[in-house]
Amino acid sequence: MKVIVVALLILFVASNQLAQVTRAQTPASKAGGPPAAPPGEGEEIGEDEVLRVTTNLVSIPVSVMDRDGRYIYDLRREDFRIYEDGAEQQISHFSSVEQPFTVVLLMDTSFSSAAYLGRIKETTNAFIAQLRPADAVLPVTFDGIIRPLLSKGTSNRALLGAAIEKMRTDEGNNGTRLYDAVDFAYQSLRRTRGRKAVILFTDGDDTWSRATLKSTLNDATELDALVYTIHYGSSPSNDYLSRLAEKTGGRFFQAADLETVRQSFDAVAEELRRQYSIGYYPKESARRGKERQLKVKVNRSNVGVRTRKSYIY
Numbered sequence: 666m667k668v669i670v671v672a673l674l675i676l677f678v679a680s681n682q683l684a685q686v687t688r689a690q691t692p693a694s695k696a697g698g699p700p701a702a703p704p705g706e707g708e709e710i711g712e713d714e715v716l717r718v719t720t721n722l723v724s725i726p727v728s729v730m731d732r733d734g735r736y737i738y739d740l741r742r743e744d745f746r747i748y749e750d751g752a753e754q755q756i757s758h759f760s761s762v763e764q765p766f767t768v769v770l771l772m773d774t775s776f777s778s779a780a781y782l783g784r785i786k787e788t789t790n791a792f793i794a795q796l797r798p799a800d801a802v803l804p805v806t807f808d809g810i811i812r813p814l815l816s817k818g819t820s821n822r823a824l825l826g827a828a829i830e831k832m833r834t835d836e837g838n839n840g841t842r843l844y845d846a847v848d849f850a851y852q853s854l855r856r857t858r859g860r861k862a863v864i865l866f867t868d869g870d871d872t873w874s875r876a877t878l879k880s881t882l883n884d885a886t887e888l889d890a891l892v893y894t895i896h897y898g899s900s901p902s903n904d905y906l907s908r909l910a911e912k913t914g915g916r917f918f919q920a921a922d923l924e925t926v927r928q929s930f931d932a933v934a935e936e937l938r939r940q941y942s943i944g945y946y947p948k949e950s951a952r953r954g955k956e957r958q959l960k961v962k963v964n965r966s967n968v969g970v971r972t973r974k975s976y977i978y
Contacts, residue, residue: 723749724758724944726860726891726914727961727972728936736939737968748960749947758944765799766860766937767818769850773867775808776838777898784923785866788930789829792864793822795934803853804828807846809839809873818857840872843902847892847909848876854890860942861890862915864933865906866926868898878905882912886956887977891915893936895929914973 727745729737742759770792772785793802801818802825805811814828850863871878882905885892892913894906897920907917916936918929943961956977961970 721950722758722944722946723976724889724942725959725961725972725976726940727943727970728914728940729963729965730969730971732967732969736935737965738939738941740941740963740965744964745941745943746962746964747943747945748962749945749957750949751958751960752948754945754948756943756945758942760942763797763938764860764942765797765801765820766862767801767854767857768796768803768861768937769818769853769863770802770804771846771850771863771865771867772804772806772832773808773841773843773846773869774806774832774834775841775869776835777868779834779836781923782832782834784926786829786832788923788927789832790826791927792930792934793825793829795931797938800937804832805846805849805853806832807842807849808835809837809842810835811842811846811849813849813853818853841867841869842874843867843869843871844874844876844878844881846874847881848874848884851881851884851888854888860940862937863890863892864895864930865892865909866895866897867902867906868896868900870900870902882908885909885912886975888913889976893933894918895920895926895933897923897926912973912975914971916971 742756747754799820801820803818804814814831854861892909893915894910895918896903896906910917920926920929956975958975961972963970
């Protein structure tokens with residue numbers, strides 16, 4: 666009886682070893698596993714294949730307008746040509762679909778804004794009402810202190826309305842941490858996926874930030890988000906705000922009065938709805954920290970194209 670049991674055990678072990686050897690020698694495609702993908706850039710894949718892509722996809726938003734300032738939104742992939750450091754790139758991703766945005770809304774509530782806080786709240790709520798249902802907003806006020814009004818961005822309009830109502834101006838005249846507020850927005854969006862933007866409304870200059878004009882402008886080149894700036898008043902910060910918007914492909918608005926502020930917010934909301942998204946894998950590899958120049962052309966006459974002019978790898 667013991668001999669029979671030992672013989673059965675030996676037969677069982679031998680069968681398992683043979684099965685393992687057979688699986689190891691069988692090609693992956695015949696064994697039901699995914700075929701090995703060749704090294705290189707991303708490509709079209711089937712439902713049962715493994716996705717293998719490189720991580721250097723460059724994706725940029727592009728706005729196209731006619732001479733009258735109307736957005737053109739009937740263009741196709743073949744209407745665009747994109748260049749990096751003068752070399753034309755192959756467009757691997759193109760979208761004209763209104764994809765959701767995450768927006769960090771930076772509102773200057775320093776002492777000088779006290780007289781028009783009510784109108785600022787109205788304008789902010791009107792801007793949020795124009796966004797699409799899936800767009801998320803993180804409202805942040807800043808003066809001598811940076812105050813996120815929510816723990817994270819949300820598309821819940823009731824929560825946003827309650828947060829905006831919490832806005833208060835600085836009664837102690839504790840200065841304006843403009844650069845720190847911009848840096849806070851950068852950090853908030855750094856781990857956010859998808860399309861994203863910063864909208865900065867201010868009527869003053871920086872008084873005592875740890876971040877600097879230079880650092881926030883340099884970091885803007887690495888930020889994969891648009892920055893829209895709205896300057897209300899006559900302080901010298903309009904030069905900084907203009908450069909900040911230009912580096913990211915956003916827009917700068919100089920608002921002479923509160924009605925112009927409202928119109929500026931309206932223009933930003935429309936542009937976020939009308940942008941194209943274009944992506945490509947650079948033909949030439951880049952070393953970390955190198956700035957690369959971008960240029961986008963459109964196969965349509967009498968139009969203007971706005972996008973970021975460079976990025977840092």
